[in-house]
Amino acid sequence: MKILICISNVPDTTTKIKFVNNNTTFDKSGVQWIINPWDELALTRVLDLKDAQAGIESVTVMNVGLADAEPTIRKALAIGADKAIRINADPVDSFQVASLLADAIKKDPYDIVLCGIESCDYNGASVGGMLAELLDMPSVSAISFLNIAGGKVELKREIDGGQESIEIATPFVGIVQKGIAKDPRIPNMRGIMMAKTKPLQVLEPSAANTLTSVGSFDLPKAKAACKKIDPDNVKELVRLLHYEAKLI
Amino acid sequence: MSVLVYTENWDGKFKKLSFELVSYAHEIAKMLNTQTVVLSIGNVAHDELQKLGTYGASTVMSVDNDCCKNLDNQVYSHIITQAASKADANIIILAHNNIGKALAPRLSVRLKAGLATGVLSLPQSIEPFTITRKVFTSKAIANIIINTPVKIVTLLQNSFGIHENQAAVQIETFNPDLSAVTAKTVIKEVNKVTGKLLLTDAEIVVSGGRGMKGPENWGGIEELAALLGAATACSRPVSDEGWRPHSEHTGQTGKIIAPDLYIALGISGAIQHLGGVSGSKCIVAVNKDPDAPIFEAADYGIVGDVMKVLPEFIAAVKEIKQS
Numbered sequence A: 001m002k003i004l005i006c007i008s009n010v011p012d013t014t015t016k017i018k019f020v021n022n023n024t025t026f027d028k029s030g031v032q033w034i035i036n037p038w039d040e041l042a043l044t045r046v047l048d049l050k051d052a053q054a055g056i057e058s059v060t061v062m063n064v065g066l067a068d069a070e071p072t073i074r075k076a077l078a079i080g081a082d083k084a085i086r087i088n089a090d091p092v093d094s095f096q097v098a099s100l101l102a103d104a105i106k107k108d109p110y111d112i113v114l115c116g117i118e119s120c121d122y123n124g125a126s127v128g129g130m131l132a133e134l135l136d137m138p139s140v141s142a143i144s145f146l147n148i149a150g151g152k153v154e155l156k157r158e159i160d161g162g163q164e165s166i167e168i169a170t171p172f173v174g175i176v177q178k179g180i181a182k183d184p185r186i187p188n189m190r191g192i193m194m195a196k197t198k199p200l201q202v203l204e205p206s207a208a209n210t211l212t213s214v215g216s217f218d219l220p221k222a223k224a225a226c227k228k229i230d231p232d233n234v235k236e237l238v239r240l241l242h243y244e245a246k247l248i
Numbered sequence B: 001m002s003v004l005v006y007t008e009n010w011d012g013k014f015k016k017l018s019f020e021l022v023s024y025a026h027e028i029a030k031m032l033n034t035q036t037v038v039l040s041i042g043n044v045a046h047d048e049l050q051k052l053g054t055y056g057a058s059t060v061m062s063v064d065n066d067c068c069k070n071l072d073n074q075v076y077s078h079i080i081t082q083a084a085s086k087a088d089a090n091i092i093i094l095a096h097n098n099i100g101k102a103l104a105p106r107l108s109v110r111l112k113a114g115l116a117t118g119v120l121s122l123p124q125s126i127e128p129f130t131i132t133r134k135v136f137t138s139k140a141i142a143n144i145i146i147n148t149p150v151k152i153v154t155l156l157q158n159s160f161g162i163h164e165n166q167a168a169v170q171i172e173t174f175n176p177d178l179s180a181v182t183a184k185t186v187i188k189e190v191n192k193v194t195g196k197l198l199l200t201d202a203e204i205v206v207s208g209g210r211g212m213k214g215p216e217n218w219g220g221i222e223e224l225a226a227l228l229g230a231a232t233a234c235s236r237p238v239s240d241e242g243w244r245p246h247s248e249h250t251g252q253t254g255k256i257i258a259p260d261l262y263i264a265l266g267i268s269g270a271i272q273h274l275g276g277v278s279g280s281k282c283i284v285a286v287n288k289d290p291d292a293p294i295f296e297a298a299d300y301g302i303v304g305d306v307m308k309v310l311p312e313f314i315a316a317v318k319e320i321k322q323s
């Protein structure tokens, strides 16, 4: 089986978010970049399955981004992906990302394409579903478990109050959430050395449209200061919640 | 022209989320001077469909077809696309939950419709269609412009609320043509608890972090939650440790919720945690560390030992509920 994981290069989750150009552009200066957490978990699970001889021939990662995304892509190689593809573009919306990925995948198809449920920069929760539709493939979303055994794929997806166990034939697009793997793999020294020689192919983007644009960004309004209550007077808190906030 | 809402049902019943989606759609329909049409898929009784009129639906299209019992993203996308065309919809609204997230992006491609996900309020303007949503895990807000004739929006649960707008509602059976699509998702087993208040539905949430020390101390959280009619939640390390189920994990990598009241007990308030709860209308924090970042997000706070505060909290709630 050939598996592709689409990875997004996102600011470290502790990044202080700032904008420039009249609040129209995210300020990348001083930002640390990481593999989007869900994508990293998906990659981890697939590599675990590959190591367990589940019948995975190759694991590829694909990113839409500029050359500055390469350290993140190399990290995915260091963790254990066999090869990487970067589509050289600075995308404007999820539809453009999905279109560029779809055009590349159509030329060189995979059995399973995995995406994270959302990317923690623009939080669109859209690329996976759009990609599936563009490829005219089935999709399963909110996957919290993936197993491959004897050529069969077993999934679990999260539903209100529980999970559904699902079987699906390849090819399909899987949209992955937490639970698929516990902790992401951490690259070791050997992995980091090997990553330097693994193939990282750069593709020029196809002509892709956009459907939306960002007019501007704002930062959330500062919250009013927290009202502190004496720990020896918990009753007062409950009184405030009842009479002032009227919430209980 | 119309505003189309897709709402799922839960064993044939609608719930607050459905009514919130209809209320929201009705408000947008008013801005556009048009009608609200609701699409329901699956077996729902006439009386139940009728309820949607209370929140402003003027037409309900009901697909009562056995092939559609289970969610198959491709089949559902075909149905919603056909409904959108029948209703001549220019705005389509879904919930920003697992089902909405699974379907909206597919619809966006099928209908060449720009998509804004996880919105919290009405559009700022219709022409151009501008709507705000949180980005960078709630650390910023983006003003999104949708440039296509048809627009799709997913609404974060409990961010708009329910508003009654009684309309004369017409209920129609809708028979989509499904000859061009087959369901590929085979459901082998369903494992779920019913009857428990879901975290995403709850108006009040009581949540515990690593400061609760261990699973044996969750009795107090459950007791407080029961008293308040609340759901229980937790921080990520608590679910990673297996103290609580993953379904309770809130935050960037877990559930994003917007209850009226979020009570954080022994939670430090790491930025990734706040990303999932900062939409709460009121946050109460109990933490022994006066510098814990949770106090920057909280409206009310107690700096103190949660082991001591929680029993007193419970006693005070009992007292006020009796008075």
Ligand SMILES: Cc1cc2nc3c(=O)[nH]c(=O)nc-3n(C[C@H](O)[C@H](O)[C@H](O)COP(=O)(O)OP(=O)(O)OC[C@H]3O[C@@H](n4cnc5c(N)ncnc54)[C@H](O)[C@@H]3O)c2cc1C
Binding pocket: A013, A037, B208, B209, B210, B211, B212, B234, B235, B236, B237, B238, B249, B250, B251, B252, B253, B254, B265, B266, B267, B268, B269, B270, B271, B272, B273, B276, B286, B287, B288, B289, B292, B304, B305, B306, B307
């Ligand atoms: C990529 C990424 C994604 C993440 N996503 C999430 C997420 O979705 N959700 C999430 O929650 N976390 C997430 N995290 C983890 C996050 O960074 C924090 O580690 C986590 O939220 C801390 O959980 P906590 O507050 O329960 O524990 P701690 O940080 O250990 O804090 C415990 C708190 O309890 C207080 N305390 C201890 N004892 C007592 C007592 N007796 N009485 C009162 N207070 C007490 C302490 O003062 C402390 O503030 C993520 C991290 C990363 C890197």
